[in-house]
Amino acid sequence: MTDFSDSETQDKLQSYLKIHLKKDELSLSDNEKVEALYKKKRNKWIQLVVNIAAILFFGYSFYFDITQLGQTFFIIIFVVFAINMGLIFYQKNQIDELIGYLQWQIENDT
Numbered sequence: 001m002t003d004f005s006d007s008e009t010q011d012k013l014q015s016y017l018k019i020h021l022k023k024d025e026l027s028l029s030d031n032e033k034v035e036a037l038y039k040k041k042r043n044k045w046i047q048l049v050v051n052i053a054a055i056l057f058f059g060y061s062f063y064f065d066i067t068q069l070g071q072t073f074f075i076i077i078f079v080v081f082a083i084n085m086g087l088i089f090y091q092k093n094q095i096d097e098l099i100g101y102l103q104w105q106i107e108n109d110t
Contacts (some may be wrong), residue, residue, distance in 0.1 A: 002104065004100075004101050013097065020040055020098065021037070030102045033102055037095050038099070044088050044091055044092040045092070047088050048085060048088050055082070
C-alpha cells in the first residue's frame with residue numbers, strides 16, 4: 001500500500017476531496033467518504049461508457065454513410081468526446097487515489 005505521510009501529498013489529496021465530494025459529504029466519517037467515492041467512481045465508469053457509445057454511434061454513422069455530417073464535423077465530435085473521456089479517466093484515477101488515501105487514514109487511525 002502507498003504511504004501518504006508526506007504533507008504535500010496530503011494537501012493535494014485534501015484538495016481532491018473538496019473537488020470530488022459535496023460540502024455535506026466532507027463532514028462524513030472516513031468510511032462514509034469511501035462509500036461516497038465508490039459511487040462517484042461508478043458514475044465515472046458510466047460516463048466513460050456513454051462517451052464510448054457516442055463515439056461508436058457517430059463512427060458507425062459516418063463509416064456507413066448513414067449521416068449527412070461532413071468529415072470535419074465528425075473529427076470535431078470525435079476529438080471532443082476523446083478529450084472528455086481523457087478527463088473522466090483522469091478524475092477516476094484521482095478518485096482511486098483518494099480511496100487509497102482514506103483507507104490508509106482509516107488504518108493509521110486505529
